[in-house]
Amino acid sequence: MRTHTKKTAFDYIIIVILLAVCFACIYPMWYIGVNSFAAPEVANRGASAWWPSALSLDAYKVVFENEYILSGFKITILRTVVATITHVLFTSMVAYAMSRPGLIGKKVYMKIAMITMFFNGGLIPNFILMIKLGLYDSFWVYILPGMFTFYNMVIFMSFFRTIPESLIESARLDGASEFRIYWSIVLPNSRPVIATIGLFTAVYHWNDYYQGIVYVRDKALEPLQTILYKLLAETSMTSAQQQAMLALGGETTSATVKFAAMVVGSLPIICLYPFIQKHLVKGVMLGAIKG
Amino acid sequence: MKRYLAILLVLCSLLSLAACGTEPAVTSDAPEATDAAVTDSGLDPNTPAWTTDTSAIELEWFVGASWYPYTWGDSLSTQNITEKTGVDIEIITPTGDVSEELNLMMISGTLPDLITLGSWENCFSTLYEQGYTWALNELADQYDPYFYNVVDSSVVAWHTKSDGNLYCVPNDAYGAEQMAETGMTAAVQTFLVRKDLYEDMGSPDMSTPEGFLEALRLLKSDFSTYKGETITPFYAQGGSGYGLTDYLQNFLAVPYEDEDGNIYDRVTDPDYIEWLKVLRQAYEEGLIGIDYLVDSDDQVTEKSNNGRYFCMLREWSGMQEANGILANSENPDSYYIAIDGPANSDGDAPLIFPGSLDGWMCTFISKDCENPERAIAFLTYMLSEEGQMDMFLGVEGETYEVVDGVPQLTDEMIDLMNNDAETFATQYGLVDTYWMLRNSVIVDQWRPESPYYITEMSDWADENAYVDGGIYNNLEPTGDSDAAVAATRIDQRWQEVVPELITAESEEEFDSILEAFLADRDSYGYDLVVEYEQELLDARKALFD
Amino acid sequence: MRTQEARIKPRLSERLSRTGKEFWKQRQLQAMVWPGIIWMAVFSYIPLVFLYIAFTDYRISVPLFENDFVGLKHFIAFLTDDRFWRAVYNTLGLSLLRITIGFCIPIILALLLNELRCERFKKIVQTVSYLPHFISWAIFGGILLSWMSESGIFNQLAISLGLQDKAILYNGDPDNFWMIAFLSDTLKEMGWNAIIYLAAITSIDPELYEAAELDGAGRFQRMWHITIQCIRPTIALLFILAVSGCLSSNFDQVFFLSNSANMSRSETLDLYIYNMGIVSGRFSFSTAVLFFRSIISYALLRLCNFTSVKLTGESII
Structure with a gap:
C-alpha cells in the first residue's frame, strides 16, 4: 500500500x-x-x-466580572446546539427532495430559493417581521430565521448527487417512504457534508452577536458574543463618540481586555473542530455502502 | 391547495407589514387630559413638582453611548436620589450603532422614557421632527412650571426649535458670559510637545513656518532617538478630517465669516494653505510622515503612552491618561505640555474652540413614556442646584462637607477618585459618573483641582479660548437633506485630498490637486451648504440681538 | 423534445391533470420541499416588500406605502456619482484577486493535506490553519496595522533581510491596499475554506487511486486526474457562487484596514454604502444601492449557470 x-x-x-x-x-x-x-x-x-x-x-x-457572562455561555451553547441540529435537518431535507430527478416544479423552486440568497429587505422589515411573529425577545429568534440557507442547500444537493442511485432505488423497492429514505439512507451516508455544514452553522451561531443586539432586549437571553461585544463597545465607536468619551476622562478598553474576550469567546468553539475532523476522513461513506 | 394557502399567507403578511409603520402622534399636541384649569389653579410655579409626588416609580433611561458602563441603584448617589424623589432608573445603553437601535425602538413603539443623545447621531432630529418626543415646555406648563427656574434662559433660547418648542435639554452647555466670568471654557484644542525633549532642543519657537520646519530639522538631525525611544515627529488628531482642517484653522485664527457677515471659505484661506504647504515641505524633506493618517487608535495610544511623539495637534483631554503614565515613569519630565502652536502670518492669537450652548448630549422625554409628569419633574430636579449637588457631591457629612461656605469633597473621596476611579464610580457614583444632565457651570465650582501635568495643558486652552466662538459650533447641515448630503460628500472628499496635498511632490502638484478639489466641491453642491450655514448663522445672531 | 411537445400539443386541462397526477405520486417529496418554500415566503419574501423604499423618500414615522414616491431618484444619484464607480472598480479588483488566486489556495491546501501520510500531522495542520478564522476583524485588523507600522515586525523583517533600506508605511500607500486585503484575507480564511474540499475528497473511492497506481500514474497525475476530477463539481459550484458574489466585499475587513490615505483604493461598495448612506441615515439611498447590487449579482449567477449549461451541458445550480 x-x-x-x-x-x-x-x-x-x-x-x-x-x-x-x-x-x-x-x-x-x-x-x-x-x-x-x-x-x-x-x-x-x-x-x-x-x-x-x-x-x-x-x-x-x-471579562469574568460581567454578571451575565454565565447566562451568556448557557444561551450560546443552547442556541448553537439547537440551531445547528434544526438547520442541518431542515436544510438537508429540502435539499434531498430538491435533488431528486423529476421533481415537479423544481426549476421554479430553485429560482425562488436563489432569490433569497441575493435579495433581502434590510434590517427594518426583518425587525417588524420578528415582532409580528412574536419572535422578538424570544429564544426562538436565534433558531427559526436561521433554519435554511440557499447556499447550504446547494452544497447538500451537490453531495447528495454523489450517493449511488442504486442505494436509493433498492430502498424504494423495499417500500420505504421518501422520508424514510432520506432519514435512514441519505443522512447516514452523508457524514462528511453533515459534519462540514454542521461545523459552518455551529461556528456561525457561536460567533453571531448581531441578533442578540437587535432582536433581544432581555439581558438573560443575550448570547456570549453579544455580551463580549458590549464589553469592547468602543471598537465600533465613531470618532465623535470617542472624543466625547475621552473628554470625560473615560478609559478606552485596553487591547489586553479585547484579547482576553476573544480567547474566552472562541476557545470553546475552536475545541469542537478535532471532533468534527473524525467525520472528515476517507472511506466513511464507502464503508457504509459496502456494508 | 398548499400553494394557494401559501400565497394567501404571504399576501396577508404583506398587508399587515405595509400597514404597520408606527403611528406616533405627529402633531405635538399637549399630553392627554390637557386642562388649562389645572395649570392655572393647581400648580405653584415656585414649588418643584418632584417634592409633591415622591411615590415609587421606575423610569427607563437610554444613554446614547455604547461605552457608558454604569448602572443606577448600586452607588450612593443614585440611592440617595431615588430615595429623595421616588424615581428609580433603569439605564439602557446601546450595544451597537446608536441610531440603528433608536430607529428600531421608534418603529416598535418601545422608546424608553428618557433619552440622552448626541446631536451628531443621525436619528437626533428624527426624534422631535417626526413626533417621537414631548415638547418639554408643554410638559412644564402643564405639570411643573418650576422647570423654567432651573434651565438657563439662553440655553432655552438656543435649543428652541423653529416651531417654538423646546424638545431637549443639553448637558455641559456654556454661554459666553459664563465662560468669561468663570474662566472655565471647556476648550480642549492644544498644541502639545514632549516637555524634556522640547527643553533639550532649546525650546524653539514653532509658531512660524520657518521655526516649525527648523525645529523638525533639528529633531531629525539630533534627536531622532531620545532616551531610548524612536521619536515620531508629528501627530494631528482625527487626521485629515479634523486635526489638519478645523483644528489647524483655529490655530491660524481663520475667521468663520467675513466683515460683511458672510460665511467665510476657511479652506481657501491663504494662511491655511501656506501651512498645508509647510507640512508638504516637511514631508518632502522627510521631517514628518503620514503615520497619523494611518495608525489605529491602539497604535496612537501606544506611542503616546511611551512619549514617542514630539509635537501634536491634539485635544489635551485625550492625553490625561498618557500624561499620568509619563509623569509617573522613570522620566518624570517626559509628559506633554501645551505651547504656542502654528500661527498666521500676522501672529494673531489662535481662536481655540470653547464649549458652547450646544453642550454635549441632550436629553428628551419620549412619547412612549407613561408618566411624563414624573419624567419632567425628575428632569427639573436633576437640573436644579440641589440635584446637581446630589449627583456631583453626594451626601453632606458623608462624601462632602462645607468649608467656609464652599462645599467640597472629603479628602478620602478625592483620594479614592484619584487612585481607584472604578470603585469611586461604582460605589459612590459622584463627580462625573452620571453626566447625562450635568450642568458644568454649576458643578465646576465644586470640582477638585487637577494635577500639574493636566493643568499645564488645560490652562493654555482656557487662556486662548475664543469665548464668543460658540455661535459657530455645528453649523454644518446634518441628516439626509440635499445640503447635508453635499456637505458629507465634500467632507469625505476633503479627507482624501489632504493626504494627497501633503504627499504631493511639488508645490505645482499641490496647487493642481487643490484646484481639482475646489472644482469637485462646487459640483457636489457647495453653494447649498453655504446657503444653509448662512441661514443658520443669521438666525443664531438674530437670537442674541 | 420541444418540437415533439409542440406537435402533440395536448389540451391544457389534460396536461394539468397529468401534472396533477404526477404531483400526487410524488406528494411525499413535495411535502419535504414545501416547508422550505413556506419558510422562504415568511422569512425572505415578506421583508422584500420593503425594497419599495428605494423608490421613495422614506421616513420611519410614515407607513410604508404612504411615503412620497420619487421614482428612480436615488438610483440616478449613485449611478451618476464618480465615487460609486470607483467603489465598483475597487470591489471588482479585490474580487478578481479573490476568485482567481484566492480561490485556488484553499484547494491547493486541501490537496496538500490529502497528500500527507502522517495522519496526526495532517490533523494538526488542519486544526491550526483553521484557527485564524475565529479572530474577528476588529482584532485582526488592529494587530495587522501594528505589524505593518513603521516600527512593526514586517518592516523590521524586511530591513533585516535587506529587502528595503528604510521603514515603509505599508498601509499609507493606496497601491498596496488590494494586496494587503487579499493576503490578510487569505491567511485568515484558507484553512476554513479548505474544509469543504476536504469533505468532498472523502467521498473519493480509494480504489481509484490504487488502480491508477497500478497503471503507473505518478503523484501529480493522480492528484490531477483523480482528486481534482472527483471534486470538480464542488469546485464548480463554489466558483459560481464566488463569481456571483464579486460585487460584495468583506465589510469588516475594509472598514478596519482603510484610512483617509488609502481610501482611493480601499473604498469598496460596502464601504461606500456605509459612508454615503448609513452614516447619514439615508435609508432609501442605501436600499437603492443594495437593490441594484442584488440584481447584478443575481444576473451574474444566472449567467454563469447558463454558460455552464452551454459549455458542459449540465446545470450546476
Missing part, C-alpha cells in the same frame, strides 16, 4: 510548505494569547511580540 513507499523530495516540500502555513496561522493566535495575560503596566506600553515581561490575570478578571 501507499504507506510503504519511502518519503520523496515531494513529501518534504509539502511538509515545509505546510509548516510555514502553520506558523503563519498560529502566530496571530499566539500573539493574542500571550498578550491577553500581559500586566497592565506592560500592556500600556504596547503589545509584546513573543512574551510580555510581566503577566497578570487582570484582563480575564474584567
Whole structure:
C-alpha cells in the first residue's frame, strides 16, 4: 500500500510548505494569547511580540466580572446546539427532495430559493417581521430565521448527487417512504457534508452577536458574543463618540481586555473542530455502502 | 391547495407589514387630559413638582453611548436620589450603532422614557421632527412650571426649535458670559510637545513656518532617538478630517465669516494653505510622515503612552491618561505640555474652540413614556442646584462637607477618585459618573483641582479660548437633506485630498490637486451648504440681538 | 423534445391533470420541499416588500406605502456619482484577486493535506490553519496595522533581510491596499475554506487511486486526474457562487484596514454604502444601492449557470 513507499523530495516540500502555513496561522493566535495575560503596566506600553515581561490575570478578571457572562455561555451553547441540529435537518431535507430527478416544479423552486440568497429587505422589515411573529425577545429568534440557507442547500444537493442511485432505488423497492429514505439512507451516508455544514452553522451561531443586539432586549437571553461585544463597545465607536468619551476622562478598553474576550469567546468553539475532523476522513461513506 | 394557502399567507403578511409603520402622534399636541384649569389653579410655579409626588416609580433611561458602563441603584448617589424623589432608573445603553437601535425602538413603539443623545447621531432630529418626543415646555406648563427656574434662559433660547418648542435639554452647555466670568471654557484644542525633549532642543519657537520646519530639522538631525525611544515627529488628531482642517484653522485664527457677515471659505484661506504647504515641505524633506493618517487608535495610544511623539495637534483631554503614565515613569519630565502652536502670518492669537450652548448630549422625554409628569419633574430636579449637588457631591457629612461656605469633597473621596476611579464610580457614583444632565457651570465650582501635568495643558486652552466662538459650533447641515448630503460628500472628499496635498511632490502638484478639489466641491453642491450655514448663522445672531 | 411537445400539443386541462397526477405520486417529496418554500415566503419574501423604499423618500414615522414616491431618484444619484464607480472598480479588483488566486489556495491546501501520510500531522495542520478564522476583524485588523507600522515586525523583517533600506508605511500607500486585503484575507480564511474540499475528497473511492497506481500514474497525475476530477463539481459550484458574489466585499475587513490615505483604493461598495448612506441615515439611498447590487449579482449567477449549461451541458445550480 501507499504507506510503504519511502518519503520523496515531494513529501518534504509539502511538509515545509505546510509548516510555514502553520506558523503563519498560529502566530496571530499566539500573539493574542500571550498578550491577553500581559500586566497592565506592560500592556500600556504596547503589545509584546513573543512574551510580555510581566503577566497578570487582570484582563480575564474584567471579562469574568460581567454578571451575565454565565447566562451568556448557557444561551450560546443552547442556541448553537439547537440551531445547528434544526438547520442541518431542515436544510438537508429540502435539499434531498430538491435533488431528486423529476421533481415537479423544481426549476421554479430553485429560482425562488436563489432569490433569497441575493435579495433581502434590510434590517427594518426583518425587525417588524420578528415582532409580528412574536419572535422578538424570544429564544426562538436565534433558531427559526436561521433554519435554511440557499447556499447550504446547494452544497447538500451537490453531495447528495454523489450517493449511488442504486442505494436509493433498492430502498424504494423495499417500500420505504421518501422520508424514510432520506432519514435512514441519505443522512447516514452523508457524514462528511453533515459534519462540514454542521461545523459552518455551529461556528456561525457561536460567533453571531448581531441578533442578540437587535432582536433581544432581555439581558438573560443575550448570547456570549453579544455580551463580549458590549464589553469592547468602543471598537465600533465613531470618532465623535470617542472624543466625547475621552473628554470625560473615560478609559478606552485596553487591547489586553479585547484579547482576553476573544480567547474566552472562541476557545470553546475552536475545541469542537478535532471532533468534527473524525467525520472528515476517507472511506466513511464507502464503508457504509459496502456494508 | 398548499400553494394557494401559501400565497394567501404571504399576501396577508404583506398587508399587515405595509400597514404597520408606527403611528406616533405627529402633531405635538399637549399630553392627554390637557386642562388649562389645572395649570392655572393647581400648580405653584415656585414649588418643584418632584417634592409633591415622591411615590415609587421606575423610569427607563437610554444613554446614547455604547461605552457608558454604569448602572443606577448600586452607588450612593443614585440611592440617595431615588430615595429623595421616588424615581428609580433603569439605564439602557446601546450595544451597537446608536441610531440603528433608536430607529428600531421608534418603529416598535418601545422608546424608553428618557433619552440622552448626541446631536451628531443621525436619528437626533428624527426624534422631535417626526413626533417621537414631548415638547418639554408643554410638559412644564402643564405639570411643573418650576422647570423654567432651573434651565438657563439662553440655553432655552438656543435649543428652541423653529416651531417654538423646546424638545431637549443639553448637558455641559456654556454661554459666553459664563465662560468669561468663570474662566472655565471647556476648550480642549492644544498644541502639545514632549516637555524634556522640547527643553533639550532649546525650546524653539514653532509658531512660524520657518521655526516649525527648523525645529523638525533639528529633531531629525539630533534627536531622532531620545532616551531610548524612536521619536515620531508629528501627530494631528482625527487626521485629515479634523486635526489638519478645523483644528489647524483655529490655530491660524481663520475667521468663520467675513466683515460683511458672510460665511467665510476657511479652506481657501491663504494662511491655511501656506501651512498645508509647510507640512508638504516637511514631508518632502522627510521631517514628518503620514503615520497619523494611518495608525489605529491602539497604535496612537501606544506611542503616546511611551512619549514617542514630539509635537501634536491634539485635544489635551485625550492625553490625561498618557500624561499620568509619563509623569509617573522613570522620566518624570517626559509628559506633554501645551505651547504656542502654528500661527498666521500676522501672529494673531489662535481662536481655540470653547464649549458652547450646544453642550454635549441632550436629553428628551419620549412619547412612549407613561408618566411624563414624573419624567419632567425628575428632569427639573436633576437640573436644579440641589440635584446637581446630589449627583456631583453626594451626601453632606458623608462624601462632602462645607468649608467656609464652599462645599467640597472629603479628602478620602478625592483620594479614592484619584487612585481607584472604578470603585469611586461604582460605589459612590459622584463627580462625573452620571453626566447625562450635568450642568458644568454649576458643578465646576465644586470640582477638585487637577494635577500639574493636566493643568499645564488645560490652562493654555482656557487662556486662548475664543469665548464668543460658540455661535459657530455645528453649523454644518446634518441628516439626509440635499445640503447635508453635499456637505458629507465634500467632507469625505476633503479627507482624501489632504493626504494627497501633503504627499504631493511639488508645490505645482499641490496647487493642481487643490484646484481639482475646489472644482469637485462646487459640483457636489457647495453653494447649498453655504446657503444653509448662512441661514443658520443669521438666525443664531438674530437670537442674541 | 420541444418540437415533439409542440406537435402533440395536448389540451391544457389534460396536461394539468397529468401534472396533477404526477404531483400526487410524488406528494411525499413535495411535502419535504414545501416547508422550505413556506419558510422562504415568511422569512425572505415578506421583508422584500420593503425594497419599495428605494423608490421613495422614506421616513420611519410614515407607513410604508404612504411615503412620497420619487421614482428612480436615488438610483440616478449613485449611478451618476464618480465615487460609486470607483467603489465598483475597487470591489471588482479585490474580487478578481479573490476568485482567481484566492480561490485556488484553499484547494491547493486541501490537496496538500490529502497528500500527507502522517495522519496526526495532517490533523494538526488542519486544526491550526483553521484557527485564524475565529479572530474577528476588529482584532485582526488592529494587530495587522501594528505589524505593518513603521516600527512593526514586517518592516523590521524586511530591513533585516535587506529587502528595503528604510521603514515603509505599508498601509499609507493606496497601491498596496488590494494586496494587503487579499493576503490578510487569505491567511485568515484558507484553512476554513479548505474544509469543504476536504469533505468532498472523502467521498473519493480509494480504489481509484490504487488502480491508477497500478497503471503507473505518478503523484501529480493522480492528484490531477483523480482528486481534482472527483471534486470538480464542488469546485464548480463554489466558483459560481464566488463569481456571483464579486460585487460584495468583506465589510469588516475594509472598514478596519482603510484610512483617509488609502481610501482611493480601499473604498469598496460596502464601504461606500456605509459612508454615503448609513452614516447619514439615508435609508432609501442605501436600499437603492443594495437593490441594484442584488440584481447584478443575481444576473451574474444566472449567467454563469447558463454558460455552464452551454459549455458542459449540465446545470450546476
